[in-house]
Amino acid sequence: xxxxxxxxxxxxxxxxxxxxxxxxxxxxxxxxxxxxxxxxxxxxxxxxxxxxxxxxxxxxxxxxxxxxxxxxxxxxxxxxxxxxxxxxxxxxxxxxxxxxxxxxxxxxxxxxxxxxxxxxxxxxxxxxxxxxxxxxxxxxxxxxxxxxxxxxxxxxxxxxxxxxxxxxxxxxxxxxxxxxxxxxxxxxxxxxxxxxxxxxxxxxxxxxxxxxxxxxxxxxxxxxxxxxxxxxxxx
Amino acid sequence: xxxxxxxxxxxxxxxxxxxxxxxxxxxxxxxxxxxxxxxxxxxxxxxxxxxxxxxxxxxxxxxxxxxxxxxxxxxxxxxxxxxxxxxxxxxxxxxxxxxxxxxxxxxxxxxxxxxxxxxxxxxxxxxxxxxxxxxxxxxxxxxxxxxxxxxxxxxxxxxxxxxxxxxxxxxxxxxxxxxxxxxx
Numbered sequence: 001x002x003x004x005x006x007x008x009x010x011x012x013x014x015x016x017x018x019x020x021x022x023x024x025x026x027x028x029x030x031x032x033x034x035x036x037x038x039x040x041x042x043x044x045x046x047x048x049x050x051x052x053x054x055x056x057x058x059x060x061x062x063x064x065x066x067x068x069x070x071x072x073x074x075x076x077x078x079x080x081x082x083x084x085x086x087x088x089x090x091x092x093x094x095x096x097x098x099x100x101x102x103x104x105x106x107x108x109x110x111x112x113x114x115x116x117x118x119x120x121x122x123x124x125x126x127x128x129x130x131x132x133x134x135x136x137x138x139x140x141x142x143x144x145x146x147x148x149x150x151x152x153x154x155x156x157x158x159x160x161x162x163x164x165x166x167x168x169x170x171x172x173x174x175x176x177x178x179x180x181x182x183x184x185x186x187x188x189x190x191x192x193x194x195x196x197x198x199x200x201x202x203x204x205x206x207x208x209x210x211x212x213x214x215x216x217x218x219x220x221x222x223x224x225x226x227x228x229x230x231x232x233x234x235x
Numbered sequence: 236x237x238x239x240x241x242x243x244x245x246x247x248x249x250x251x252x253x254x255x256x257x258x259x260x261x262x263x264x265x266x267x268x269x270x271x272x273x274x275x276x277x278x279x280x281x282x283x284x285x286x287x288x289x290x291x292x293x294x295x296x297x298x299x300x301x302x303x304x305x306x307x308x309x310x311x312x313x314x315x316x317x318x319x320x321x322x323x324x325x326x327x328x329x330x331x332x333x334x335x336x337x338x339x340x341x342x343x344x345x346x347x348x349x350x351x352x353x354x355x356x357x358x359x360x361x362x363x364x365x366x367x368x369x370x371x372x373x374x375x376x377x378x379x380x381x382x383x384x385x386x387x388x389x390x391x392x393x394x395x396x397x398x399x400x401x402x403x404x405x406x407x408x409x410x411x412x413x414x415x416x417x418x419x
Contacts, residue, residue, distance in 0.1 A: 053357050056357065066259060134263045
């Protein structure tokens with residue numbers, strides 16, 4: 001086992017912190033003193049491994065935060081919770097007085113869909129979808145769209161894909177493309193995204209200053225605090 | 236085009252400095268590809284996670300020492316995936332499940348053989364780190380992972396430099412001891 005002074009010297013040498021003369025003396029000693037050399041090699045190997053072990057620990061934390069371990073069924077249950085929390089957040093805003101311009105209303109009511117938790121389960125065909133969901137959540141909507149559009153070509157009837165491509169388009173400001181997708185979804189009352197689709201479509205109508213169509217859609221939704229409030233403001 | 240290059244250069248610098256956000260992005264963008272590859276080649280999810288992380292560390296060493304200087308994102312990501320593949324082939328070879336066909340791709344870039352013994356030692360140290368008490372863990376992390384000076388660490392943890400040197404020495408000695416118990 002090396003002494004404390006030797007160890008300080010080893011670290012300095014490895015960090016290139018020795019003066020030229022110290023360095024020469026150090027290297028001289030390495031060639032002459034076998035024990036010193038063995039100690040040094042052991043220290044170098046161990047501290048290199050230690051560096052990588054800390055690195056791995058950091059990466060494990062990243063793994064936990066990026067590849068969220070949630071089962072697929074759980075996220076369906078989460079959707080009403082997310083919607084409820086959005087409604088709650090909006091509710092806080094509501095009792096303030098608002099101007100009634102359409103685009104102002106759109107701005108005040110539009111909160112992007114936060115996306116689904118990515119699934120780290122068995123390898124499924126969902127892997128590409130989940131990968132793109134990570135892009136979506138990190139705000140790289142373009143990259144997410146590239147993947148989802150390809151998947152959508154293979155499964156044009158998949159409502160999850162339809163919904164999230166629409167959300168990505170909305171976040172990018174491609175309102176026309178978002179509208180086209182949501183128009184399809186608003187007629188599919190079997191979809192888990194039926195209500196959300198109608199809500200966002202209503203906001204898009206509002207954005208286009210088509211208050212009448214927005215109103216019709218909102219009135220077809222089940223009553224909730226946020227829809228009632230918006231309907232009131234439109235009337 | 237120029238802007239794109241500047242952004243990539245910045246990203247690369249952040250990776251070299253072990254910036255957490257940069258690694259999070261690299262991780263999120265590339266993990267599923269590795270997972271898919273390893274799980275469809277006789278591997279488990281746990282193995283995919285280990286190999287991927289070892290691949291990132293190997294990539295970092297090559298970027299840090301400038302043995303590999305990528306020009307853009309796709310080069311960087313392709314390189315990472317190559318490392319992962321070779322690592323996995325080495326392990327399959329050890330397991331005697333080698334698929335000779337897959338080996339043909341080996342000539343794509345030159346990467347030395349992986350030292351599986353070294354990876355084992357790193358894993359053992361990593362396990363032991365979890366049992367290491369404070370302030371030892373923080374001191375060792377700041378010194379050997381963040382590569383900070385005694386002075387910086389002493390200021391941050393409010394020790395005097397001499398005390399810190401002794402503490403670091405004892406912490407490392409202690410860690411070596413618990414690691415070696417397992418390793419012999």
